[in-house]
Amino acid sequence: MDGWVSLEVSPLLAYDTASTLAMAKDLHARAARPNLLIKIPGTKEGLPAIEEAIFAGVPVNVTLLFSREHYVAAAEAFRRGIERRIAAGRNPQGRVRRLFIRKPLDGAVAGKVPAALNNQLGIASPSALIGPAASC
Numbered sequence: 001m002d003g004w005v006s007l008e009v010s011p012l013l014a015y016d017t018a019s020t021l022a023m024a025k026d027l028h029a030r031a032a033r034p035n036l037l038i039k040i041p042g043t044k045e046g047l048p049a050i051e052e053a054i055f056a057g058v059p060v061n062v063t064l065l066f067s068r069e070h071y072v073a074a075a076e077a078f079r080r081g082i083e084r085r086i087a088a089g090r091n092p093q094g095r096v097r098r099l100f101i102r103k104p105l106d107g108a109v110a111g112k113v114p115a116a117l118n119n120q121l122g123i124a125s126p127s128a129l130i131g132p133a134a135s136c
Helices: 017-031 046-056 068-087 102-109 121-130
Strands: 005-008 036-041 060-063 097-099
Touching: 017 036, 017 046, 036 046, 046 060, 046 068, 060 068
Parallel strands: 005 036, 036 060, 060 097
Antiparallel strands: none
């Protein structure tokens, strides 16, 4: 009632585009809640599922992003999904995106950055990498 909650597709589907998309749509439909994000892995196979889910109106939270390249690929999948919604005459508003990279990035640089930056880079990095990305 007070914010967003995430529900994850099965991690066993991380490399199966069609099954990931089917489960994302099913979870979203069964929950029937406007504040539900469906977690989809940012794997190579997950990217088309992300685009299709966004196009279908499923709010998405992308997981398993471990590099700038992963982040950019996921952001591009979001963009394509939104562009397709617009081209189809659908409302692009309300398609929340959340690209989750905090823990992997902070873990990768732990002990390699100044103490003041520990556990802070994952928060700052989305906007530093490609611009504002909190939601669209």
